[in-house]
Amino acid sequence: MDVLKQTPLFPVYQEYGGKTIDFGGWALPVQYKGILDEHAAVRTQAGLFDVSHMGEIVLSGPDAFASIQRLITNDISRLEINQAMYSPMCYEHGGCVDDLLVYRLAGHEYLLVVNAANIEKDFEWISAHVQGDVHVENKSGEIAQLALQGPKSEQILRKLTAFDLSQIRYYWFAQNVEVAGIQALISRTGYTGEDGFELYVQADQAVQLWNRLLAAGKEDGLVPIGLGARDTLRFEARLPLYGQEISADISPLEAGLGMFVKLDKGEFIGRAALQEQKTNGVKRKLVGFEMVERGIPRSHYEVQVNGQTIGQVTTGTFAPTLKKNLGLALVDVAYASMGQEFDVIIRNKPVRAVVMKTPFYKRAK
Structure with a gap:
């Protein structure tokens, strides 16, 4: 064990x-x-x-900037010292290696904060794809x-x-x-x-x-x-969880994270696949939904329309602030419009739900 x-x-x-x-x-x-x-x-x-289980990986050296630009979908050319940025990090096919935060510590030094379950995988991926004069250090421990x-x-x-x-x-x-x-x-x-x-x-x-x-x-x-x-x-707040809303099989565009994908910044890993999705449209889309009938949706529950599977729940729960049973689901894009009804299969029974606007909660400024 x-x-x-x-x-x-x-x-x-x-x-x-x-x-x-x-x-x-x-x-x-x-x-x-x-x-x-x-x-x-x-x-x-x-x-x-x-x-503290989250991972911290530091990249430093004259080519740290260029290496991070190639690794992530967002554009750190806009990042000042003491500024942070959220970004997906993708494979060539457009799926996500992880999502992370980039902190610019100094002129040529950056801290990447990665998900706990992905620390070793991310460190290996980053180390294998940096180029030039850049030092990669796993400081998670x-x-x-x-x-x-x-x-x-x-x-x-x-x-x-x-x-x-x-x-x-x-x-x-x-x-x-x-x-x-x-x-x-x-x-x-x-x-x-x-x-x-x-x-x-x-x-x-x-x-x-x-x-x-x-x-x-x-x-x-x-x-x-x-x-x-x-x-x-x-x-x-509709913040994604790696392994649920995004994964190696779910792209940032499918997950509704297009604002963090800067296709015009230059070459980066996964850019061609994401450009194709952007040009031709994604086939699946992440939507928020509310249960119309009684039942709590859970991750991986099937979503159906007229008995045909159109996707699955990524996260579902009783939302304490709104006091409603809500969920996020990755569904065929044809069924992603506001007000669309579908069934969530809960304990082998179809339970009615309806697509609604997200985020479910937004704090007053």
């Missing part, structure tokens, strides 16, 4: 009531007090996530990542740093910021649909920062959040 990997924060899970599960080979908390309560806390106050998310996140973090957090705009970051006596990279990013920050620190300082943050945020309602609420939060 394989031993599950642990983040530097594993020792504190039990102290806060965390119930751990096997998540892609990692022992991670699915919940602490309960998914619905944790979800509501992030939407209304603030939540603290351990996301050295770095811990904490996410502080929710409308009260800035006022909580302000208690622990003299740095003016209002200076950090959305998808920008600050380096070497002292937070509770610990040096951190702080980015205004997240995976919940709320305002918030992600803090990168040395692995051996994660527990100290976790405890200081929770103590500072106690009176503001800050609580630890598990994977269960992380998934419902990102789902309501």
